[in-house]
Amino acid sequence: MAAFPDEEYEQRLEKTRARMADAGLDALLVTDPANMNYLTGYDAWSFYVPQAVVVPLRKEPPLWIGRGMDAESARLTTTLPRDRILSYADEYVESPVRHAMEHVAGVLAELGLGRGRIGYEGDAYFFTARDLQVLARGLPEATLDDAYLLVNWIRTVKSPREIEVMRQAARIVEIVMRVAIDAVEVGTRECDAAALISEAQIRGTAEFGGDAPANPPSILSGDNAATPHAAWSDRPFRAGTATCLELSGCRLRYHCAMSRTVWLGRPPDDVLRVASATAEGMEAALGAVKPGALCQDVELAWRETIGRRGLTKPSRVGYSIGINYPPNWADHTASLRGGDRTVLEPNMTFHLMLGMWMEGWGFELSDNFRITETGHELLADFPRQLFVRE
Amino acid sequence: MAAFPDEEYEQRLEKTRARMADAGLDALLVTDPANMNYLTGYDAWSFYVPQAVVVPLRKEPPLWIGRGMDAESARLTTTLPRDRILSYADEYVESPVRHAMEHVAGVLAELGLGRGRIGYEGDAYFFTARDLQVLARGLPEATLDDAYLLVNWIRTVKSPREIEVMRQAARIVEIVMRVAIDAVEVGTRECDAAALISEAQIRGTAEFGGDAPANPPSILSGDNAATPHAAWSDRPFRAGTATCLELSGCRLRYHCAMSRTVWLGRPPDDVLRVASATAEGMEAALGAVKPGALCQDVELAWRETIGRRGLTKPSRVGYSIGINYPPNWADHTASLRGGDRTVLEPNMTFHLMLGMWMEGWGFELSDNFRITETGHELLADFPRQLFVRE
Numbered sequence: 145m146a147a148f149p150d151e152e153y154e155q156r157l158e159k160t161r162a163r164m165a166d167a168g169l170d171a172l173l174v175t176d177p178a179n180m181n182y183l184t185g186y187d188a189w190s191f192y193v194p195q196a197v198v199v200p201l202r203k204e205p206p207l208w209i210g211r212g213m214d215a216e217s218a219r220l221t222t223t224l225p226r227d228r229i230l231s232y233a234d235e236y237v238e239s240p241v242r243h244a245m246e247h248v249a250g251v252l253a254e255l256g257l258g259r260g261r262i263g264y265e266g267d268a269y270f271f272t273a274r275d276l277q278v279l280a281r282g283l284p285e286a287t288l289d290d291a292y293l294l295v296n297w298i299r300t301v302k303s304p305r306e307i308e309v310m311r312q313a314a315r316i317v318e319i320v321m322r323v324a325i326d327a328v329e330v331g332t333r334e335c336d337a338a339a340l341i342s343e344a345q346i347r348g349t350a351e352f353g354g355d356a357p358a359n360p361p362s363i364l365s366g367d368n369a370a371t372p373h374a375a376w377s378d379r380p381f382r383a384g385t386a387t388c389l390e391l392s393g394c395r396l397r398y399h400c401a402m403s404r405t406v407w408l409g410r411p412p413d414d415v416l417r418v419a420s421a422t423a424e425g426m427e428a429a430l431g432a433v434k435p436g437a438l439c440q441d442v443e444l445a446w447r448e449t450i451g452r453r454g455l456t457k458p459s460r461v462g463y464s465i466g467i468n469y470p471p472n473w474a475d476h477t478a479s480l481r482g483g484d485r486t487v488l489e490p491n492m493t494f495h496l497m498l499g500m501w502m503e504g505w506g507f508e509l510s511d512n513f514r515i516t517e518t519g520h521e522l523l524a525d526f527p528r529q530l531f532v533r534e
Numbered sequence: 535m536a537a538f539p540d541e542e543y544e545q546r547l548e549k550t551r552a553r554m555a556d557a558g559l560d561a562l563l564v565t566d567p568a569n570m571n572y573l574t575g576y577d578a579w580s581f582y583v584p585q586a587v588v589v590p591l592r593k594e595p596p597l598w599i600g601r602g603m604d605a606e607s608a609r610l611t612t613t614l615p616r617d618r619i620l621s622y623a624d625e626y627v628e629s630p631v632r633h634a635m636e637h638v639a640g641v642l643a644e645l646g647l648g649r650g651r652i653g654y655e656g657d658a659y660f661f662t663a664r665d666l667q668v669l670a671r672g673l674p675e676a677t678l679d680d681a682y683l684l685v686n687w688i689r690t691v692k693s694p695r696e697i698e699v700m701r702q703a704a705r706i707v708e709i710v711m712r713v714a715i716d717a718v719e720v721g722t723r724e725c726d727a728a729a730l731i732s733e734a735q736i737r738g739t740a741e742f743g744g745d746a747p748a749n750p751p752s753i754l755s756g757d758n759a760a761t762p763h764a765a766w767s768d769r770p771f772r773a774g775t776a777t778c779l780e781l782s783g784c785r786l787r788y789h790c791a792m793s794r795t796v797w798l799g800r801p802p803d804d805v806l807r808v809a810s811a812t813a814e815g816m817e818a819a820l821g822a823v824k825p826g827a828l829c830q831d832v833e834l835a836w837r838e839t840i841g842r843r844g845l846t847k848p849s850r851v852g853y854s855i856g857i858n859y860p861p862n863w864a865d866h867t868a869s870l871r872g873g874d875r876t877v878l879e880p881n882m883t884f885h886l887m888l889g890m891w892m893e894g895w896g897f898e899l900s901d902n903f904r905i906t907e908t909g910h911e912l913l914a915d916f917p918r919q920l921f922v923r924e
Contacts, residue, residue: 188763189749192659192862213849213891216761234849235873238866243657266664267633269582270861273666274657274680290664335736335743342746343733346725353725353768356732359579360746371606373578378743459603459624470860471660472582476628483625501603 146185146223147396148305153223156183157199157206159298164201164291170260171252172199172291174206175275176268178468179295181397184208184224188217191270191469193237194244198252207255209248211237245275249282258283263291269471293477300464300477302491306398307514310466310493313400314512314524316354316393320344321402324361324389325531328406334363334376341391348395355394358473359401362390369405369506372499383409388499388508392473393524399465399473400523401495403510406531418507419530421453422498426509426528429461429480429496433513433520439484446498447482457500460484465495465512488515493523536575536613537786538695543613546573547589547596549688554591554681560650561642562589562681564596565665566658568858569685571787574598574614578607581660581859583627584634588642597645599638601627635665639672648673653681659861683867690854690867692881696788697904700856700883703790704902704914706744706783710734711792714751714779715921718796724753724766731781738785745784748863749791752780759795759896762889773799778889778898782863783914789855789863790913791885793900796921808897809920811843812888816899816918819851819870819886823903823910829874836888837872845890850874852886855902878905883913 146153160183164172174180177191184197184206195210207228208218215231218224232247252262264279265271267290280288302310323344327337341361348354361376365387368374372390381387390403407415425446432445443461450457462480465473473495478486480494497510507530512523536543550573554562564570567581574587574596585600597618598608605621608614622637642652654669655661657680670678692700713734717727731751738744751766755777758764762780771777780793797805815836822835833851840847852870855863863885868876870884887900897920902913 187765188761189752189765189861190763192749192864213762213889216891217764220757220761220764234871237850238853238864238869264663266667267662269662270659271663272657272659273654273661273663274682276663276666277656292664333743335738338743338746339733339735339737342736343729346729346732348725348768353723353766354729355765356728356750359582362579367610371578371610372603373580374607374610375577375579375745376743378738460627463628471579474582474628479628481624499603501606 146221148185150223152303152305153183153185156298160199160295161201161203163294163298164199164263167263167289167291167294168261169263169289169291170201171257172263172294174199174265174295175271176265177270182295182299182467184222186218187221187397188214190214190217194275196248200255207251209251243274243278245278246282249279252283257286259285261287261289263289263294265292266290267292296475296477299466300475300492301489302466302493306466307491309396309398310400310523312352313393313395313398316345316348316395317391317400317402318524318526319349320391320393321389321404321526324391325404325406328381328387328408329533330383330408331380333378333380334365335378338363338376345393352395355397357392357394357399358468358470359392364388364506367504370501370504372501381408386415386505386507388506390508390510397467397469399468400512401465401473401510402524402526403497403499403508404531405507405509406533408533410534411530411532415505415507418455418500418502421450421455422500422507422509423528425450426496426498430513430520433488433515434518435488435490435515437488439478439480439486439488440482442480443482461498462494462496465493490515490517536611538575540613542693542695543573543575545693546688550589550685551591551593553684553688554589554653557653557679557681557684558651559653559679559681560591561647562653562684564589564655564685565661566655567660572685572689572857574612576608577611577787578604580604580607584665586638590645597641599641633664633668635668636672639669642673647676649675651677651679653679653684655682656680657682686865686867689856690865690882691879692856692883696856697881699786699788700790700913702742703783703785703788706735706738706785707781707790707792708914708916709739710781710783711779711794711916714781715794715796718771718777718798719923720773720798721770723768723770724755725768728753728766735783742785745787747782747784747789748858748860749782754778754896757894760891760894762891771798776805776895776897778896780898780900787857787859789858790902791855791863791900792914792916793887793889793898794921795897795899796923798923800924801920801922805895805897808845808890808892811840811845812890812897812899813918815840816886816888820903820910823878823905824908825878825880825905827878829868829870829876829878830872832870833872847890851888852884855883855885880905880907
């Protein structure tokens with residue numbers, strides 16, 4: 145059973161074929177696990193070995209190619225016809241003498257693509273330098289074109305069904321963030337808070353469960369709050385420190401992210417100042433969101449607002465978000481930053497991520513928003529304040 | 535604070551330089567996050583953007599190169615001198631006009647390696663086809679050599695300190711598997727069992743906490759038990775079905791994996807037959823483990839034993855395991871399978887993974903073992919039986 149009805153995948157494939165035609169491609173070799181799922185429904189933790197979905201330009205079903213033991217997952221989670229699910233023998237896995245892309249090249253040749261123009265995802269996770277080399281050796285007369293992000297740009301505008309699922313992820317993250325804020329207490333180990341957060345993420349709601357998000361809970365306490373991607377530790381939370389929580393709900397691999405900050409004790413003035421400027425900057429950024437505006441407009445509104453409060457932020461303030469697998473929940477297309485002239489369209493979804501990583505502490509505030517016909521809508525509903533536990 | 539004392543990293547770097555000298559390399563560009571951690575202690579969820587550790591052949595500290603916001607994580611988790619922690623501006627992240635490997639190429643050139651021989655990890659996760667192309671363009675006079683698995687082979691034999699940490703991971707997985715077996719009950723949703731499992735993995739023990747493992751809990755119930763990597767769902771566990779649980783404890787990113795199977799109701803004869811043959815096959819495989827034996831000997835002992843019971847398994851029965859990040863906990867070096875002539879040495883650690891994926895159901899039994907001076911030692915202590923809940 146795929147997550148969505150057939151017509152949803154048909155629409156996605158139609159858009160993909162249109163972009164392939166524009167790019168002059170006869171076929172697209174999709175190896176990004178999120179794109180494989182997006183186009184066929186395929187969902188399994190098998191992307192640690194080579195696998196691919198081949199989308200021919202001709203209007204016919206895609207092919208799935210993967211490891212033998214995972215073919216049953218393709219049968220269980222896609223609506224591909226049985227004869228479009230191919231697999232390679234286990235001897236290809238982590239072998240010093242064989243490579244799975246040899247097998248994939250053979251399949252492409254059998255499809256009559258040996259002299260065709262084939263797109264690949266050149267900068268996507270899990271498409272390695274050697275994957276391309278082996279593919280090129282196996283298809284010496286084909287033209288291999290880097291079609292990185294071709295599918296990701298389609299993913300950037302969500303369908304009504306996708307928005308519905310992201311709303312479910314939003315219900316999950318509302319629960320998760322409440323659990324997280326309650327768990328941050330002086331003396332509690334960071335790992336014990338992480339455990340409760342993960343439990344809430346996966347349990348979801350009584351109506352629908354959660355998935356393991358593409359990014360693990362980010363629990364940045366004390367010195368770690370000065371940097372966004374540190375791991376949690378066994379250390380207990382301490383009084384007089386910030387704890388930044390960047391969390392998510394994940395439903396059918398769609399994410400709704402949210403960040404909030406807890407201060408244990410009485411917050412110093414500079415923390416209050418950054419918290420208030422960040423909240424004000426978020427209002428300004430959201431105020432700039434509407435169809436037709438550019439990504440850079442949103443960042444500019446933020447930058448000017450916090451600039452008036454004497455603050456700067458050297459990194460982007462957000463990015464397109466949706467369906468994904470580890471290590472990251474972003475769509476890898478549009479960013480909210482200076483110079484990004486992507487035009488905002490209804491049903492794009494962004495994670496507006498305002499991480500202020502200071503010297504020895506930090507403050508984070510973030511939410512997912514959807515672009516509406518007239519402005520924006522926040523997907524989750526949660527107080528946007530500094531949480532203080534005296 | 536790195537996870538281990540300086541001398542541990544020094545020993546690892548010394549072994550790396552020796553292999554680099556054998557391969558004629560002037561420098562090694564390490565991009566596999568597990569290898570970056572192994573050589574420097576660097577631990578952060580930042581591997582979704584390009585990053586690298588450069589190991590020069592000259593005996594001098596490695597360099598860390600990553601995104602600006604992550605440099606603080608390098609300062610917090612490594613003992614690298616401050617001037618060996620370099621970073622690139624945020625404009626390089628997910629940019630249509632810049633690529634972080636341009637920056638890395640520039641650093642390598644500044645190090646005097648513009649005409650040197652530089653090793654890269656050609657088939658490792660997170661080193662993309664485009665990474666290599668950009669690197670080659672930026673270093674037109676350098677020789678780029680595929681040194682994939684150079685560090686992984688060193689990782690394959692664990693140090694006493696690593697074994698100690700893997701024993702801690704074993705304590706965690708013993709707790710986790712007990713929680714999991716108790717959670718599999720008729721009517722409970724799969725996601726609710728996954729939530730409790732994840733909570734136990736991260737909470738760890740009272741003495742030490744756990745990390746988020748490289749593979750999420752694998753909870754394969756009903757039809758999904760016929761394939762190893764399906765995701766959990768919202769569906770409740772049903773009577774008359776198998777549930778295969780492939781789980782782990784993770785401590786300081788080192789893994790101890792374990793699989794067990796629960797049958798809800800009265801197990802049919804063929805399930806009992808496969809369970810008993812698999813347990814017998816495991817005994818035979820473990821009996822073949824000793825220093826000097828080859829990986830293929832272990833698989834042969836298994837194959838002959840289950841063959842006498844009329845069973846076959848088309849996939850490998852295990853692999854080297856240790857430190858890693860998502861999407862996979864394997865070392866990607868030695869496999870327990872026919873044709874793998876890797877010689878077993880003391881302090882290698884393997885996941886002996888006996889997954890029997892049948893038509894519409896499955897049975898899994900697995901454990902981590904360490905090779906001792908005379909034979910093997912199982913890292914975790916847990917009953918090796920089919921768990922039946924009538």
